Amino acid sequence: MAPSEAPRSGPWDGVRDYFRQDLLPLLADLRLAIVLLLAIAALSITGTVIEQGQTLEFYQTNYPADPALFGFLSWKVILISGLDHVYRTWWFLALLIVFGASLTACTFTRQFPALGAAQKWKYYTQPRQFQKLALSAELSETDLATLATGLTQKRYLVFQDGTQLYGRKGIVGRIGPIVVHASMLLILLGAILGAMTGFFAQEIVPSGETFQIRNIFDSGPWAEGQIPKDWSVRVNRFWIDYTPEGNIDQFYSDLSVLNLAGDEVDRKTIYVNEPLRHRGVTLYQADWGIAAVQVKLNNSPVLQLPMQQLENDGPRFWGTWLPTKPDMSEGVTLLASDLQGSVLIYDNAGQLISTVRRGMAAEVNGVRLSLVDVVGSTGLQIKADPGIPLVYAGFGLLMLGVVMSYVSHSQVWALEQGGTVYVGGRTNRAQVAFERELLALLEGVAERSGQEALNV
Incomplete structure (x- = not known):
């Protein structure tokens, strides 16, 4: 053969040789997989210890720059490095992808050949x-x-x-490791899908109100399609069950899902660990509060006054101010700590005047004040994670693969x-x-x- 007819090595041949001879053995190296797994575990622990998705004020308060936690962990470090949203950072997702590539390389270079050798x-x-x-x-x-x-x-x-x-x-024992690797890839895929397309939201909604999900505090870059725009939720009723000692036993929210026409398409009473799921969005009962107090002054119509939570280090209290004269020269402060129907009445000097219960009345500043009701508000945690089915399927497959591997x-x-x-x-x-x-x-x-x- 003439020299001019000798086969030439193109750029793609070099890439293929590098992939087969250098990159693939490196990815299939068990030591690399162990290092990646330990790194993912360490970062996951960090994301669990450091609160995720909180406000700037929260991190500035709990992680001050001076003195910094452990001498270096301040709110600036947390925000710059992305430790406030570990599971959505590019470097955490990159670790998941490289670990998935390592599992895939190991499967095709070791596990499939081992299965083939067992069958031949x-x-x-x-x-x-x-x-x-x-x-x-x-x-x-x-x-x-x-x-x-x-x-x-x-x-x-x-x-x-x-x-x-x-x-x-x-022979199923040779298939088991392949199933384990496939299950772990499924879990990684579900985690990446959830990080890219999922969102978290919180809503505090008074009983009787209707809302759409708006208060989103953490979301993936492709989460827009998961945020519901064609349905809303109505809080039909919120209530709390108390023990005989007066402690909270359980709190409930009766929720209705409404379409754009206002028609009810789904309904469920939720409580802790029993959420409402609708079209990939899950609404959890997470918190509660007091939204308003309803009162009457003498023979007036029912007045509904919004209540705000007071900042104090002890038990939670909600309060509002009620004028008892048209010129607002006098009034009383109403405080409530629960939904059992008791309200404390204080004068402008901060002295306790009376305690009134639901359906009862008290004389204050020459006015008859009747307590009609204390309106509660439900605290909902809302989550959408399209990767959850893949993660659950992956863990189920993982258990099956582990059992198979013991054969x-x-x-x-x-x-x-x-x-x-x-x-x-x-x-x-x-x-x-x-x-x-x-x-x-x-x-x-x-x-x-x-x-x-x-x-x-």
Whole structure:
């Protein structure tokens, strides 16, 4: 061949060679997978310890620059590095992708070849081949048919060609690691999908009000399609059950999902650990508050006054101010701490005047003040994560793969030659149990053949 006709190595050939000879072995390296897994675990712990998705004021208050936590962890470090939203940062997602690539490379370069090797077997044709096995024996005055029967009873899949025999069982144990890797890839895919397209929101809604999800505090870059725009939620009623001692037992929200026409398309009473799910969005009962107090002054119509939570270090209180004269020269402060229907009344000097319960009245500043009701507000945590089904499916598949991986792949060979049956076997795990099983099998074969001695 002339020099000008020699095959040239193009740029794609160099890329292919680099991928096969350098990159693929590096990705399939178990040490790299362990390092990546430890890094993901450490960052996940960091994302659990450091509160995610909070306001700037929260981080400035809890992680001041002077003195910084551990000497370096301040609110500036948290915000600049993205530790306030670890699971959506580019570097955390990059770790997940590289770890997924490592699992894929290991699967195709190690696990699939191991499965293929387990399925490609050969008969042993020479007695010396049995010497390479960890466990081998020689039987006289027996035949392969008796051995094949014993192997079948032990749930071996037996193949026989004249004087040669091969039996195996537990091939599912070779499939197990592949299933484990596939399940982990499914979990990673679900985590990435949720991080890119999911969102978290919080809403505080008074009883009787209708709202659309707007107060979103954390979302992925592709989450816009998950935010509902064609339906809203109405809080039909919010209430709290109390114990005989006056402590909160459980709080409930009766929610209705409304379409654009205002028609109810779904309804459910939710409470802690029993959310409402609608079209991929989950609404959890997370908190509660007091939205307003309804009162009457003498024979006036019902007045609804909004209440605000007071800033104090003790028990939670909500308060409002009610004028008792038209010129607002006098008034009283109303305080409530729960929805059991009791309101404390204070004058402008901060002195307790009276305590009034729902349906009762009290005289204040020459006015008859009647308490009609205390209106509660429900605190809802709203979440959409399209990756959750993939994550759940991945964990289910992971459990199945782990169970499959514990199954031993056992192989037995036999050769009948010169009146002697040569038998040997091996397994990939549970070596002692396999040896006991094979020895018991050979003893049973010898007994059925009327053999008096077993030479091992």
